[in-house]
Amino acid sequence: MILSLLFLFASSVQQHGSQAESSVSSKLHHTTMKQQNGGHNSKHEKIITVSGEGTVQSPDFPHTYPRNRLLVWRLVAAGDGARIQLTFDERFGLEDPEDGICKYDFVEIEEPGEGTVLGRWCGSESTPGKQVSQGNQIRIRFKSDQYFPSKPGFSIHYSLLPAGRPLISGPLSPAPPALQSVDVLTDAVAGFSTVEEVMKYLEPDRWQQDVEELYKPSWQVLGKSFMHPKKSRGAVDLNLLREEVRLYSCTPRNFSVSLREELKRTDTIFWPNCLLVQRCGGNCACCAHRCFDCHCAPTKITKKYQEVLLLRYRGGGRGILKSLTDIALEHHEECDCVCKTHSQG
Structure with a gap:
């Protein structure tokens, strides 16, 4: 009886030890996998505080990077108002694009706050240009699929731009057309x-x-x-x-105008009573699609003088005063479609 109890106790201890060892092994494996993937959370995002200079690169750079890899780094600048500058190593090469689009292996840079993709690059024809964050954070994402890994991959040198320091690289490079909405x-x-x-x-x-x-x-x-x-x-x-x-949409055109109405001289008779002037005309259907109210407006106005016959009644029944006079009329020499925004409305 005692031997049977000892045997059961030993079996229980052994089983419990195996479960504990399996649990520890699973945790270690999970942790190791997260470290290998650059993971910091469930989105595999590794957060790096930027207080100086450093480097982010594809695994095994400058040699062939591994397949099926997704790595995300979020760089956070230390200090209020500071920004981050990224410079690519000249040795750059990922799987080539298809139809001009980086579909398979690529490195992508994004503004986390705005959700704006600054650029996505692949292939090896040219090295991406310098990038500077607008805020204090910037995200780098690298993805490779299960086919055709390339070399050397990429290496990005990051550095801190203190608050108030002017940008060396100029404005941010716009996203390539294939990535634009x-x-x-x-x-x-x-x-x-x-x-x-x-x-x-x-x-x-x-x-x-x-x-x-x-x-x-x-x-x-x-x-x-x-x-x-x-x-x-x-x-x-x-x-x-x-x-x-373009020529027949919003352009200067000939219009006839009543001189009495144009000059607001209702007590006067002009001959000829109408004259031709150039005024902006035509629709603005080709305005930006996000324009709230688009209308054809003059961008250059000049005054031109024209001699006409003026007739005006004299007071006290003394007949009609007849004279030649110069009148100035506005002419639109250049026109353009002007967008009226919601705030202007």
Whole structure:
């Protein structure tokens, strides 16, 4: 009986010890995995307090980085009003983009407070430019998928910019077109005058090739383009279409005005009683889509003098006074669409 009790007690102790060891091992494994992934919380975000200089880089830099990795660093500047400056090492190389978009392996920089992506980079053709945070924080995110890891990866040197210190790098680099929202890209493209300018903005390195490809026949569509001659440069001139819209939207136009109403001289008769003036006219349908109220307004006004016959009744029944006189009328020489914001309303 005593031997049986001792055997049961020993088995219980051994089982309890194994469970404890398994629990400790699980915790250690979980902690190790978090450390390997740069994790600080459930979002795998590692917080770094920036009081001087340091470096954040892809694992094994400058050698091939591992697959299936997600690393996030949030850099927080020490000191009120301080900002953070990031400088990429010239040795930069991640998996190439697809259709100009970094889909698979990339490094991304974001303003945590605004949720604004300052840039996403991949490939190896060029090194990203210097970045400076607008606030006291900035987030760096690195992602690699399970295919085609590259080298050398990336290395980012960070440094502290004390409050009041001017930016050395100038304004922040805007996000590349592929990362911009539809609204932002719409406004950006609308500001260009030619197809060439649009293509140069979208793909600075290959814009000429893209322009040529625009006018190549598409054999996937066997409709009118198959029955009629091939497309050629100038068959449909998009630049001309855009210019026509610009010329006839909000421009100076000839209007006839009543001189009595224009000059507010209701006691006077003019001959001719109407004259032609240039005034802004046309709609503003091409204003920025986020404009609350867009209207055509003059941006340059001049006064032009015109000699006319003036007729005015004399007092006391003495007949009509007849004289030639110069009158000044406003002419609009330049016009533009002006956006009226909510605050101005």
